[in-house]
Amino acid sequence: MSRHKCTKELYKAFLQASSVRYSGLALSEVSPSELSHDGISRWLKDKNFSPKDVWIKAKSLVDFEENCLLIADDSVLSKTSSKKIDLVNYQYSGNKHEVVAGIGLVNLLWHGCKQGQSIPVDYRIYDKDTDGKTKNDHFCDMLSLAKRRGIHPAAVVMDAWYSSLKNLKAIRDHGWVWVTTLRKNRKVNRDVSLETLDIPDEGLQVHLRGYGWITVFKFVAKNGRIDYVATNMKDPTCDDIKKIIKARWSIEVYHRELKQTCGIERCQARTGRAQRNHICLSIMAWLDKHLRRITEHLSLYQQDQRWNLKSH
Secondary structure (H helix, E strand, C coil): CCCCCCHHHHHHHHHHHHHCCHHHHHHHHHHCCHHHHHHHHHHHCCCCCHHHHHHHHHHHHHCCCEEEEEEEEEEEEEEECCCCCCCCCEEEEECCCCCEEEEEEEEEEEEECCCEEEEEEEEECHHHHHCCCCCHHHHHHHHHHHHHHCCCEEEECCCHHHHCCHHHHHHHHHCEEEEECCCCCCCCCCCCHHHHHCCCCCEEEEEEEECCCEEEEEECCCCCCEEEECCCCCCCCCHHHHHHHHHHHHHHHHHHHHHHHHCCCCCCCCCCHHHHHHHHHHHHHHHHHHHHHHHHHHHHHHHHHHHHHHHH
């Protein structure tokens, strides 16, 4: 039996380099240390990596003095072809527009408005059976922790899922501004739905029931999709909101890169601890690749191509 043990750096390097197979068996086949498949599985199950490890790595990339946004959103790590994996729940996937079996991941990105860099600073795994917390609970927990860590955003940005009165008030209690989409049937003024209002290009002040005065903008996409975007920002302009909406797209790009270049949803380990460790190491692998993107001006996909060329 091999005496060699897996390491965090080796596992991250494997996630960065592989583009097809992300299993412990695949790592054992390419490892220069003659690691056994079983040894890798035991290592992944026994370690205890957490969101704090991501923050320790990410905070050196965060400019605490720069005007920034905090962008929150969730993603489902698909496990539709897997059975008996801990943390898997049936939940709605915005990407697939249906309920799927997967692990829910709630993410928080720091977005520097000057350089346009987006850095993951926190995340939570949604598994109410484990901790009794909803996605909204995790969202509020991450914002409170971000404030204690010294992050002071120009705005917190999220989609309609996180636009509950409780969440909006929590952000306001931090002394922060929020920008969010609202569903078309959200009630404002005297029990009026947003979709019934005539909203000018410069926005419309409305009274959000249970909260107070806010400004709502209406954006119509080329395909006919209508988005209602609201904020408690003082005197917001349409251009202000458009820039923030554009910045919010970075979290969608982040989710896609995690899945396509770091194998975050490809782990087949059955235990929740192994899944948690794999998810954390995948995010840390993304941070390594992002740093290389900044220093060497190589996209994550170009880095994958170079790894593939070397392997051949």
